[in-house]
Amino acid sequence: MEGASPTASNRISQHVVDLRAKARSAAAATRDWLFSHQHADGHWCAELEGDSILQSEYILLLAWLGKERTEIAKRCAEQLLKQQEPSGAWTQFPGAPIDVGSSVKAYFALKLTGHDPAADYMIRARNVILEAGGADKVNSFTRFYLAMLGQIPFDLCPAVPPEMILLPNWSPINIYRMSSWSRTIFVPLAIVWAHRPTRDIAEDVSIRELFINEPKDWPELRCPGIEKPRGLFSWDRFFRTADSGLKLLEKYKLRPLRKRALRLSEQWLLDRCEQSDGPGAIFPPILWGAIALMTLGYSAESPEVRYMLDHLERLAIDEGPATRLQPCKSPVWDTSISLRALAAAGSGLSQPQTCRGVEWLLSKEVRVPGDWTNNVDCEPGGWFFEYENAFYPDNDDTSMGIMALVDQLAAANISLELHPGDTLANTSVVVGGRGIAEQLAGPSAALMEQAAAATRRGIAWMTAMQNHDGGWGAFDKNNDAEFLCHVPFADHNAMIDPSTPDLSARVIESFGRLGVTIDSPGKVGDVVRKAVAYIRANQMSDGSWFGRWGVNYIYGTWQCLVGLRAVGVPADDPAIEQGKLWLLAHQQACGGWGESCMTYEDPSLRGQGSPTASQTAWAMLGLIAAGGANLPQVVRGAQYLMDTQRPDGAWDEVEFTGTGFPRVFYLKYHYYPIYFPLLALAEWNRATARS
Numbered sequence: 151m152e153g154a155s156p157t158a159s160n161r162i163s164q165h166v167v168d169l170r171a172k173a174r175s176a177a178a179a180t181r182d183w184l185f186s187h188q189h190a191d192g193h194w195c196a197e198l199e200g201d202s203i204l205q206s207e208y209i210l211l212l213a214w215l216g217k218e219r220t221e222i223a224k225r226c227a228e229q230l231l232k233q234q235e236p237s238g239a240w241t242q243f244p245g246a247p248i249d250v251g252s253s254v255k256a257y258f259a260l261k262l263t264g265h266d267p268a269a270d271y272m273i274r275a276r277n278v279i280l281e282a283g284g285a286d287k288v289n290s291f292t293r294f295y296l297a298m299l300g301q302i303p304f305d306l307c308p309a310v311p312p313e314m315i316l317l318p319n320w321s322p323i324n325i326y327r328m329s330s331w332s333r334t335i336f337v338p339l340a341i342v343w344a345h346r347p348t349r350d351i352a353e354d355v356s357i358r359e360l361f362i363n364e365p366k367d368w369p370e371l372r373c374p375g376i377e378k379p380r381g382l383f384s385w386d387r388f389f390r391t392a393d394s395g396l397k398l399l400e401k402y403k404l405r406p407l408r409k410r411a412l413r414l415s416e417q418w419l420l421d422r423c424e425q426s427d428g429p430g431a432i433f434p435p436i437l438w439g440a441i442a443l444m445t446l447g448y449s450a451e452s453p454e455v456r457y458m459l460d461h462l463e464r465l466a467i468d469e470g471p472a473t474r475l476q477p478c479k480s481p482v483w484d485t486s487i488s489l490r491a492l493a494a495a496g497s498g499l500s501q502p503q504t505c506r507g508v509e510w511l512l513s514k515e516v517r518v519p520g521d522w523t524n525n526v527d528c529e530p531g532g533w534f535f536e537y538e539n540a541f542y543p544d545n546d547d548t549s550m551g552i553m554a555l556v557d558q559l560a561a562a563n564i565s566l567e568l569h570p571g572d573t574l575a576n577t578s579v580v581v582g583g584r585g586i587a588e589q590l591a592g593p594s595a596a597l598m599e600q601a602a603a604a605t606r607r608g609i610a611w612m613t614a615m616q617n618h619d620g621g622w623g624a625f626d627k628n629n630d631a632e633f634l635c636h637v638p639f640a641d642h643n644a645m646i647d648p649s650t651p652d653l654s655a656r657v658i659e660s661f662g663r664l665g666v667t668i669d670s671p672g673k674v675g676d677v678v679r680k681a682v683a684y685i686r687a688n689q690m691s692d693g694s695w696f697g698r699w700g701v702n703y704i705y706g707t708w709q710c711l712v713g714l715r716a717v718g719v720p721a722d723d724p725a726i727e728q729g730k731l732w733l734l735a736h737q738q739a740c741g742g743w744g745e746s747c748m749t750y751e752d753p754s755l756r757g758q759g760s761p762t763a764s765q766t767a768w769a770m771l772g773l774i775a776a777g778g779a780n781l782p783q784v785v786r787g788a789q790y791l792m793d794t795q796r797p798d799g800a801w802d803e804v805e806f807t808g809t810g811f812p813r814v815f816y817l818k819y820h821y822y823p824i825y826f827p828l829l830a831l832a833e834w835n836r837a838t839a840r841s
Contacts (some may be wrong), residue, residue, distance in 0.1 A: 166785060166838055173831045176792050177495045179799030180828040183714035185503050186487055192506030192551075195481035195537075196821035197467060200810070202233045202240045204433060204475040206255035208462065209262060211437055214349050215450065220264040222466075225473035227263040231257045232472055233273065238274025239282075243747045243806040243816045251288040253279050254360055255295065261355045276359060284362035289641045290371050290433075294339065297348065298441075302365040303359060304346045308638035309396040312340035312411040315418060326524045327634060329647035330542050332627035333521070334422065334430030336639070337415050338442035344412060345445040371638040373645070374813045380671045385636040392639055406840035416446055425540035427519065428461035432478040432536075436461050442566055477810065477817070482514050482533050482547050484821050487659065489554040498561025499597070506559050508597060511551060515604045516543040522751045525625050526777070528614035545622045546699060555601040556663045560781050564598065566605055568664035568674060589781045593747040600713030609664070612657055613677050620684030621649025622657050624699075644811040651688045651699035652706040654681050655713025659721055662716025669718060678717050685710055686725055693728030694756060701807045702749040703756040704765045707733055708772035721777035730776040732757070734768045737783050741790030743769040744805070750812040763801035764822035766790055767830035774830075779837035788834050791827050800824050 188194055205226040212223045233256075235241055239248035240256045257275045261267060288296070290308050296306045305633070313396070315337065370390070387830050392606070399405060419439055422429040428436035440458035448455045465476045480711050489507050492498075499505050516532050520541035532548035534540070552708040559581075567580050615627050623629050629706050630648035634640060658681045666674050668682055688704070689695055697706030711729045717725060735757070737743055742761030749756045759765075772786045778784050795801055801823035808817030 166780070167556065169785065169788060170835050170838055172792055173788055173835050176795055176799070177626050177828055177831045177835070179797075180824060180831075181492060181495050181497055181799075183799035183827070184492060184672065184824065185839035188503055188507070188594040189612060190823060192485075192503070192508075192510035193822065194484040194507070195479055196484050196819065196824075197747075198476045198478060198480045199474070199806075199818040199820065200433075200477045200815065201242050201249075201252060202230055202256050202475060203252050203331075203815075204257040204465075205229045205233075205473075205479055207250070207295065207433075207437060208475055209259035210255065210299065211441065211462075213259075213262045213351065213663070213710070214298050214441065215348070215527075219264060219332075223263050224475060225468070225471065225804070227260055227265065228472035228477070229474045230260060236276065237524075238276075240275075241385040242613045243818075244768055244804060244812070246747065248278055248282050248420040250279060250282050250285075251292045253282070254285045254288050254357065255292055257360065258296075258299075258301075258357045261357065262351070267359075272539055279360055280362065285357060285360040285592065286362050286365075286368045288551040290639050291642065293371075294342065296357075297346070298342075300348055300350045304343070304348070304422035305397055306365050306368065307343065308371055309393045309400075310330050310336060310340045310343040311396050311403070311640060312337075312344050312415045313407050315414050316407060316411055322631070323634070326521065326626070327629065327631045327646075329623075329629055329644055330521060331430060331435075332640075332642070332645050333431065334435035336431070337418050338429070338435060341412060341415050341419075341442035342438065342445055344408065347441070347445045371641045373635045373640045374643045402647060412446070419443070420540050421459060423454075425538055427464070427479070427536050428458060430542060431534070431539035433462070433465060433475065447611075467762065477815075479536050480510070480819065481537050482551065483535050484825075485511055485818075486533075486547065486550040486554040487825045487829070488821070490557045491552070491829040491832065493554075493557035493561040494836070496832075497559065499558055500562055504561075505597070508555065509599065511554060512597070512600050512604055515551075515607070516540055522615065522626055526614050528611055529606070529607060531611035543611070544624045545612055546608055546624055548612055548659045549825070552605050552608045552660045553663050555605055556660075557602060561597065566602055566664060568609060568661070568666050578679055605664070607676070609661070612660075613674065615683070616677055617649045619649050620680035620682075621651065621654035621688075622681075623647040623649055624653060632725075642811055643814045649684060651685050651695045652697045652699055652709045655685055655710040657713075659684075659709070659713040659716040662713070662718070667718030682714065682719065685714060689725055689728070692756075693730075693732035695729070697809070698812065699809050700760075700768070701745055701747050701765070701798045701809055703753075704733070704736070704743055704745045704768050705807075708768035712775040726776050730773060730778060734778075734781070734783050737787065742766040742794070743787070747809070747816045748810075760805055761790070762789060762803050762805050762807055762823065762825045763794060764803060764807045764819075767826035770830040771826075774833050774837050779834055784834065788831060791831060795827070801827055 168698040209223050209226050212218050217778060233240060242249045245450045265272060293307045296302045297307050314325055319326055325336060408418055429439045436458050440455055464472050472746050492504055497504050514533055516530050518540050519530055532543035533551040533648055534543045536546050561567055569580055580600060616622060617628050624647050626647050629646050631646055635647045658678050661678055666678055668679050694703040695706035695710040697703060707729050714726060740761055740763050744759040744761035745757055745765055746759035765785055770784055773784050803823035806816040806818045807822055808819045810817050
């Protein structure tokens with residue numbers, strides 16, 4: 151406010167005071183909305199929306215089973231019609247350009263379920279697909295579906311040899327060098343590739359009309375963003391030569407280790423169904439797992455296959471005449487952030503609803519070893535994303551879960567603090583605060599101790615999971631073998647799980663919430679200092695940070711500002727100042743912030759897009775952390791949220807602001823425009839009250 155007249159300053163101050171009162175009312179309405187949508191056992195879980203491929207691929211599975219004209223298949227087809235763009239295309243998110251693979255699968259699914267190819271919407275789809283390059287340009291996953299339904303030979307799919315499971319961990323190439331999500335798809339898909347199960351379908355439902363060239367002349371498969379390399383020696387050439395060699399061995403049945411590899415693959419797949427909502431607890435490996443088991447001789451009604459199919463059905467949501475599927479469910483994530491937002495708004499453990507939420511969250515802590523133990527020696531701890539996924543806890547949910555516990559206790563004037571030691575063994579989480587015995591007694595006291603123990607294990611686990619570059623990936627440690635991105639199968643753009651600045655900043659934010667700073671001694675202090683160096687090194691030249699798990703630079707910049715400040719990086723640090731200026735420069739005239747998923751394709755568009763409640767909240771939270779709560783721009787952001795709030799306390803948001811695989815698959819978290827605006831308004835109210 152420097153330079154403003156006293157009268158102007160008074161007007162501004164009074165405006166902020168009035169706005170704070172409105173913000174409290176807005177937050178109260180959202181708090182009530184969240185409580186009204188809480189499940190009886192204490193958790194929250196919103197719809198997690200993906201694009202049309204979920205319906206299309208489910209129909210293609212049903213077609214392979216001979217069930218393409220069933221009621222569920224027809225209902226999924228109705229959803230595909232709802233998702234079709236006016237141009238005739240299907241896209242990765244609303245307003246995006248055509249995605250050829252999605253469009254080919256949707257068109258095929260509609261034909262299989264009985265839709266007339268002469269219908270106007272089918273003609274539009276056919277025309278736009280051909281204009282975009284035809285079925286020739288589909289990715290590896292789509293090729294597998296086409297091969298299974300007799301549209302192309304299996305030889306045109308990339309080699310996925312089951313013998314890979316025999317390679318030891320020390321081998322430069324083995325299944326544990328892949329990201330966890332690729333690994334859980336690779337194993338069942340390798341079984342499918344080995345058996346090549348095909349169902350011949352009637353000619354009148356084939357999609358040869360979408361082929362521009364003969365399949366043998368289709369272009370090479372390649373990861374998005376990786377151009378065909380020049381020169382004699384390259385990883386690209388190596389893997390393509392290997393692909394040809396493996397197919398030649400397959401042709402002449404030179405596969406002495408095949409039976410052993412398939413036996414191990416089968417057991418690996420079944421093992422990962424234990425304590426899980428299906429292998430990996432996400433749609434693709436569950437679907438391919440069902441197909442893999444049936445190719446191995448399991449009947450469709452066997453308990454093992456029924457388990458897979460039941461978990462797919464649990465992802466379905468019926469609405470009117472249509473059914474849509476979710477890629478997975480997000481209860482741990484939704485519950486953790488809801489608890490954080492409610493704590494910021496003043497709803498702590500003194501309220502039975504939040505107490506039940508904390509109890510539920512603690513019940514989901516991972517206490518068994520998973521895939522991460524292949525290169526990490528640590529006591530199990532942390533949280534996963536879904537209802538059950540014990541093999542795959544992740545750093546994002548673990549850090550968010552810890553902060554939910556810390557914030558809920560803090561709302562009851564109880565602190566969890568990390569007391570660093572020279573080693574993790576003598577690092578401890580202690581409970582502090584005044585009046586604990588009076589505030590929390592009996593079961594609540596036990597809950598507090600459980601929270602402290604779970605926090606200690608989570609911090610120890612994340613510390614052990616830190617990558618050599620100082621950052622964190624999601625599920626694995628040092629999962630950064632970039633050469634694997636040249637494998638033809640890697641065209642889903644998610645073959646590895648390297649460090650990302652947004653996730654790394656969230657991890658150190660959780661450390662900071664426990665009192666750890668860049669000045670802390672011992673092992674934990676070293677972990678934070680190394681992470682801060684990584685985040686600094688990955689700041690963009692314009693001051694922003696890339697967001698791997700949310701869209702996109704607004705998400706990354708918010709999280710990096712909050713994470714750096716949480717561990718004691720001062721507000722006047724150049725990195726903080728540059729990030730703050732970038733956010734301020736990208737506020738829109740309405741007072742909100744927005745950014746499109748197109749920024750993954752074209753980074754020059756960063757910070758641009760339709761304003762959304764979730765992205766406005768992220769920008770506000772970043773600016774508040776950077777010391778800008780009283781800036782006029784942040785006040786305008788708060789005003790924007792209040793102006794766009796619905797009477798019931800929620801916000802509307804059609805945009806996709808979550809990221810699955812950049813450039814390939816995006817997500818719409820239906821609670822993002824609920825708990826993030828609540829968190830932002832509550833934090834803004836607290837910050838301005840202190841100033």
